[in-house]
Each structure stands twice: as structure tokens, then as C-alpha cells.
Amino acid sequence: MKNYINLDHISANPLPQDVKDVMIEAIENDYHNPSSQHKAGEQAAEQIEIARQRMAELINAANPKEIVFTSGGTESVNHAIKGVAAANREKGNHIVTTNIEHNAVIRSAKRLKAMGFKITSLPVNETGRVNPKDVADAITDETILVSVMHSNNETGIIQPIEEIGRITREKKVLFHSDAVDSVGIVPIDVQALNVDLLSFASNPFYGPAGVGGLYIRRGTRIFPLLEGGVQENNKRAGTENLIGIIGMGKAAELAARDLDVRYAHLNGLKAYFLEQLPNYIDAYLVNTNPEYSLPHLVSISIKYIEGESVMLMLDEEDLAVSTKSACATGSLRASHVLLSLGLSHADAQGTLVIAFGIENTKEDIDRFLGILKNVVDTLRNMSPLYKKAVQTV
Amino acid sequence: MYNQVVMDHFKNPRNVGVIEDADGVGEVGNPLCGDMMSIYIKVADNRLADIKFQTFGCGSAIAVSSMLTEIAKGKSIEEAKQISNKDVANALEGLPKNKMHCSNLGADALHMAIQNYEDRQAGITRQAPVRKEAHEHVEGEKCYCPYCDIELDDAVTFCEACHRELEEEH
Numbered sequence: 001m002k003n004y005i006n007l008d009h010i011s012a013n014p015l016p017q018d019v020k021d022v023m024i025e026a027i028e029n030d031y032h033n034p035s036s037q038h039k040a041g042e043q044a045a046e047q048i049e050i051a052r053q054r055m056a057e058l059i060n061a062a063n064p065k066e067i068v069f070t071s072g073g074t075e076s077v078n079h080a081i082k083g084v085a086a087a088n089r090e091k092g093n094h095i096v097t098t099n100i101e102h103n104a105v106i107r108s109a110k111r112l113k114a115m116g117f118k119i120t121s122l123p124v125n126e127t128g129r130v131n132p133k134d135v136a137d138a139i140t141d142e143t144i145l146v147s148v149m150h151s152n153n154e155t156g157i158i159q160p161i162e163e164i165g166r167i168t169r170e171k172k173v174l175f176h177s178d179a180v181d182s183v184g185i186v187p188i189d190v191q192a193l194n195v196d197l198l199s200f201a202s203n204p205f206y207g208p209a210g211v212g213g214l215y216i217r218r219g220t221r222i223f224p225l226l227e228g229g230v231q232e233n234n235k236r237a238g239t240e241n242l243i244g245i246i247g248m249g250k251a252a253e254l255a256a257r258d259l260d261v262r263y264a265h266l267n268g269l270k271a272y273f274l275e276q277l278p279n280y281i282d283a284y285l286v287n288t289n290p291e292y293s294l295p296h297l298v299s300i301s302i303k304y305i306e307g308e309s310v311m312l313m314l315d316e317e318d319l320a321v322s323t324k325s326a327c328a329t330g331s332l333r334a335s336h337v338l339l340s341l342g343l344s345h346a347d348a349q350g351t352l353v354i355a356f357g358i359e360n361t362k363e364d365i366d367r368f369l370g371i372l373k374n375v376v377d378t379l380r381n382m383s384p385l386y387k388k389a390v391q392t393v
Numbered sequence: 394m395y396n397q398v399v400m401d402h403f404k405n406p407r408n409v410g411v412i413e414d415a416d417g418v419g420e421v422g423n424p425l426c427g428d429m430m431s432i433y434i435k436v437a438d439n440r441l442a443d444i445k446f447q448t449f450g451c452g453s454a455i456a457v458s459s460m461l462t463e464i465a466k467g468k469s470i471e472e473a474k475q476i477s478n479k480d481v482a483n484a485l486e487g488l489p490k491n492k493m494h495c496s497n498l499g500a501d502a503l504h505m506a507i508q509n510y511e512d513r514q515a516g517i518t519r520q521a522p523v524r525k526e527a528h529e530h531v532e533g534e535k536c537y538c539p540y541c542d543i544e545l546d547d548a549v550t551f552c553e554a555c556h557r558e559l560e561e562e563h
Contacts, residue, residue: 306428308451312403327428327451327492349428349449382409382455384420384431384447 005364008320010153010181010297010355013206015247018254023208023247034240035231044242051249058205058252059198060189061215068235069245072212073180076199077104079214079225079236080176084145084197085112087223088174092142094118098130098159099340101149105178106336109147118142127289128157128341136167143173150179150188150198154324154337154353156297157289158182165194174220180204180212184255185294186263196220202244206358207251211244262358267295269356273365274298280373283389287341287351296357299324301343302350304386305379310352313375319368324351346385398486399456406455408462410445417510419502428454428495432462432502436510440469446502453492460484461499474507476500 006014015023026047032040034048049064056064070076085095097109099121109119120138124130130148139146146168151158161177168175176197182188183198184205190198197220201212216222216235228237255262274286277300287299302310307323314321324335326349338348354368380386395403412433419432428450435443444466446458461481465473482488482496512519 304449306450306454309403309455312452316404325451327453327495346429346449382406382447383449384429385449387411387447 004318004320005360005368006320006357007354007360007364007368008322009357010204010353011322012209013203013357014359015208016206016251016254019207019247019250022250023243026243026246031242034242035229047242047246047249048240051245051252054249054252054256055213058188058256059183059200059215060191062191063218065233066190066215066218068214068216068232069240069248070212070214070236071241072203072210073102073178073199073201074104075225076180076201076212076214077102077176077178078108080197080199080222081105081108081145081147082112083222083225084174084176084220085117087221088144092140092144094120094140094142094144096120096122096135096138096143096146098122098124098148100124100128100152100155100337101147102153102178102180105147105149124157124340126342127292128152128155128287129289129292130159130164132160132163132167135164136171139167139171139173143171145174145176147176147178150177150182151186151294152337153181154335154351155287155289155299155341156181156294158186158292158294160292161193161195168196169194181294181297184252184259185266185296187259190215190217197222202248202251205251205255207248208244211241211248213248258358263295265358266356269360269362269365270295270298272362273354273356273369276365276369280369281376284350285343285347287338287343296355298354298356299338300352300354301338301347302352302376303347304350304383304389305376306349307351309379310350310372310375313378314368314371317371317375319371322353322355324353325349394489395452395456396486398460398484399453399488402456402459402485403452406459408445408459408466409447411447412443412445415506417506417508417513419505419507419509421498421502421505428498430454430458430498430502432458432499432506434465434503434506434510436470440467441465441473442467444503448498450495450498451492453488453495454498456485457481457488457496457499458502461503465503470507470510473503476503 031044034041034045052064052067055067061067095117097105113119122130122134135146148159148164150161165175174196177195178199179188180199180201181204183200196217198215203209224235226237231237231240283303285301306327307325308328311321311323326334334345334348338351412435415433416436417434422429431447433445434441444462446462448455448458464476464484478496478500481499
């Protein structure tokens with residue numbers, strides 16, 4: 001779409017030409033089933049191993065065999081949590097997690113709770129971060145898994161994973177981190193982070209959607225989520241999504257090569273946006289942690305107006321953003337992440353998530369802010385809350 | 394997501410604003426999602442001579458407000474009292490299922506504005522309802538399904554009407 005500006009890179013990313021090229025080439029090569037023992041199958045299997053090697057390099061896994069390809073972040077998270085729970089039940093039945101996780105974690109934990117596991121969900125402090133000491137205090141003799149996300153998909157706030165990893169390592173409890181929005185965007189070193197399991201997906205770092213992976217440290221006791229064939233070293237059954245995995249491998253290679261350049265570009269856009277924003281609108285909150293956050297994601301809550309309305313009006317002007325308003329979610333409930341940060345229901349309603357991408361420019365931000373100002377003015381003129389706020393002042 | 398009628402009323406809302414010397418004001422809030430709507434009416438010869446709205450809410454809530462004011466304008470008080478949530482949703486040619494509850498705000502706010510007008514005529518002062526942010530179950534208070542808006546028993550976790558799982562709060 002011409003002139004369409006995508007500021008919603010947390011929902012989807014376009015594929016770089018190099019990634020498209022290798023995927024199209026893979027389609028045209030008519031690769032065979034990687035499990036087949038003939039030459040055509042072996043060629044396909046080789047392609048998977050190249051992608052695995054690149055993924056291992058991107059997150060500094062000690063051995064490529066520690067990478068298991070999946071259908072994406074949701075499957076990886078489900079595999080990590082349910083697989084560890086099932087495999088370690090005789091050791092204990094207690095899992096520690098946090099209040100700000102993605103629904104993939106929350107609902108997996110809920111499912112396990114219904115099956116008799118005990119779940120402790122920890123709060124975050126006013127800066128949006130989990131206190132590692134709370135994790136240490138929550139661990140009991142029964143604890144088999146700690147799961148804390150690396151970065152939050154609504155606020156971009158990064159959690160103290162390395163510190164928590166030191167605690168879990170010392171207490172000999174398995175540690176999973178949902179790093180779907182971090183891998184390929186910020187440096188991730190699974191060995192330095194002390195994690196046993198780490199979930200990631202391809203699209204956040206400009207690979208195809210529908211493919212992801214789970215890092216499983218060697219020796220980690222875990223059952224497969226999907227049973228069947230012996231693919232993925234017997235850890236994930238099912239014929240591999242070969243085209244997707246090849247695309248992901250290329251995206252991983254580019255992400256590793258360009259990480260610093262991309263980071264600087266995205267962080268620059270974010271800084272420019274936050275610096276310019278007060279010149280256009282007033283009365284808003286920035287839901288972030290200035291010290292520990294993703295370079296490309298900004299969450300703002302614009303007071304007295306509702307996010308879905310803002311998103312729809314921006315869409316009319318060919319600008320894509322995402323909103324965390326209750327109205328825009330299937331559940332119609334205020335975001336648990338925003339409420340955990342202490343936002344009121346009304347303020348949470350006005351929340352936009354702006355996620356910059358590598359193709360965005362400062363000019364995009366200028367155009368966005370100009371239009372955002374008009375949209376905010378229009379909606380505030382319509383809002384009874386704004387009228388009251390103005391009268392109070 | 395929304396049909397053309399809804400989008401038209403969202404993009405070009407009719408009767409937006411405040412009537413400073415209104416004869417009746419109705420204000421309702423949705424405790425579940427935090428939306429809020431105010432309706433102002435001016436009455437002449439027992440008819441709604443003028444009606445304006447202000448809404449804090451999603452595309453659907455704004456379109457509902459706009460359509461409601463269009464339907465109500467010029468109607469007699471008795472006719473306006475008969476306007477139901479369903480009338481508004483039908484006039485909009487339907488809303489997504491999980492947005493049906495937005496249509497309740499509109500008719501409720503209108504009925505409250507009429508009540509307020511009649512109270513003023515009768516010299517009754519009624520305490521304005523307090524807008525709630527988080528929904529807590531109060532003894533005797535009715536609960537509604539957030540998806541299809543059917544009345545629910547307090548403790549249910551599944552809506553039989555629309556077959557959706559509910560959270561603890563609804």
C-alpha cells in the first residue's frame with residue numbers, strides 16, 4: 001500500500017528482500033521432506049541445519065541442537081511450560097511467573113492450575129519490573145519452573161532476566177523466558193542470561209510469521225508438546241515448515257549482522273518521537289522504563305480518549321498503530337499489563353502502542369504526529385471526560 | 394470490522410456536543426471497559442427539540458451515540474422512551490457481537506436524560522449514579538455478559554447464550 005505508514009511492527013513485520021529471495025528460491029527448489037533419507041531429503045535437512053546454526057549464533061546457544069523449531073512463539077511457550085510441568089511432576093507442582101506475561105504463558109499456567117499445579121504470579125514494581133528477590137522468596141521445595149518474559153509486548157519493558165537466572169541456577173529450578181519480542185532486536189545471550197528455556201519467533205526480527213523456536217538447554221528435563229515422528233531431535237514432531245525455517249534462518253543471519261545498526265536507528269526514532277510528542281499533544285502518560293526497554297516500542301496513554309477510536313481514525317489517514325484499549329481486545333477488559341503498572345481503567349483505554357520498524361524514518365514520525373494531533377483534538381472535543389477535566393482546571 | 398453505516402456514523406458523528414441550558418442530562422458509564430456517554434436534551438412541546446452527545450469510547454460507542462441522537466431527535470417523550478438498544482443496533486445494521494454492549498450505553502443514557510428532565514419538572518433531586526471503574530460484585534446488582542449482554546447469574550463462568558468463557562469479573 002502506497003503512502004501507508006506502518007507503526008505497528010509489534011503485530012507484524014515486512015520481510016526484507018533477502019529473506020523473500022531465499023524463501024522463493026526454496027519454493028522453486030521443490031525441497032523434499034527433510035526426514036527422507038534420499039538425496040532430495042538430505043538437501044532439505046541440510047537447509048534446516050543451516051538455519052539452526054544461524055539461530056544458535058543469534059542467541060549464543062552453546063550447541064545448535066539446543067534450538068527446536070516450532071510454529072511460533074505461542075507454541076514455544078506452551079511447549080516450555082507444559083512440557084516442563086509434565087516431565088517434572090514427581091519433583092514438584094509449583095510454578096512461579098508474573099502478572100505481566102503474554103496470554104500464552106498466563107493461559108498455559110491457568111490450564112496447569114486446573115490440572116492441580118500451584119501457580120504463583122508475581123507483581124511488578126512501579127517501574128514495570130519484577131524484583132528478583134520476590135522470585136527468590138517465591139521459590140519453594142516444590143518449585144519446578146520459573147517463567148518470566150524478557151520484554152513485554154505492550155510496554156517494551158525489559159525484565160532482569162540475568163539476575164533471576166542466577167537465582168534459579170543456584171536454587172536448581174528450571175527457568176524459561178518468553179523472549180519473543182526481544183530476540184533479534186536486542187542482544188540475547190542464553191548462556192549469560194542463565195536461562196534453561198527461551199521462546200522466540202521469527203517475525204519480530206523480520207522473518208516469516210508462523211515459525212519460531214524454543215531454546216532448550218542441553219540436559220533440561222522436558223516432554224514434547226507434539227508427539228509423532230522423530231523430527232527436531234525427537235523434541236517436536238511433525239514435518240518441518242521448511243520454507244519458513246529457511247526464511248527464519250536468513251532473517252537470523254541479517255539480525256545478527258545488523259543488530260547494532262538497527263538498534264541505533266530504532267532507538268533514534270523512539271527518542272525523536274518522545275522528544276517531539278509534547279509539541280503536538282498534552283496530557284498523556286508514557287508507559288515505559290527509560291533505562292530498560294526495547295528500542296522500537298513506545299506505549300502512550302492519551303488521556304480522555306479511547307484507543308480504538310484513535311486507531312480507526314489514524315487508519316483512515318493510512319497510519320497503522322496498535323491499541324491496548326479494552327474495546328479493541330476480544331475480552332473487552334483493560335490490559336492486565338497496564339493495570340499492573342498502576343494505570344486507571346480510563347487511562348488504560350487511551351493506550352496506543354507505537355512500534356517502529358527498520359524502514360521507518362523521522363519524516364514518518366512527523367506525519368504521524370501531525371495527524372495524531374488532529375485525531376486527538378477531534379476525539380477530545382467529543383469526550384465528556386475532557387470537558388470535565390477542562391472545567392476542573 | 395465495522396459495516397459502512399457504523400463507519401459513517403463514527404467518522405461523521407451527528408449531534409456531537411453539549412447543550413449548555415439542557416432540560417435533561419443523562420450520563421452512563423460502562424464499568425467493564427471504562428467507556429462513558431453523556432446525552433443532553435432540549436424539550437419543547439413535549440418533544441425532543443434538540444439532542445447532543447459526548448462520548449468517551451470506541452468506534453462502536455461513538456456510532457451508537459450518533460445514531461441514537463438521529464433516531465431520538467424530534468420524537469415525543471413517550472416515543473423516545475420506547476427506543477431500545479436493539480433499535481439503535483438495528484439502525485446501524487448490526488454491530489460486532491462483542492460490541493453489542495456498547496449499544497446499551499446509548500439507550501440507557503437517553504432514558505436517563507429523559508428521567509432527569511421529568512425529575513426536574515417534578516422538582517425531584519436524584520443522586521447522580523457513581524461511575525465505577527473496576528467491577529465488583531455487589532449483592533443484588535445485576536451482571537451482564539460482556540459479549541452478548543444477556544443477564545447472568547453472579548457466579549457463572551460461562552455464558553450459555555453466546556457460548557463464551559467468562560473471566561471472574563463480568
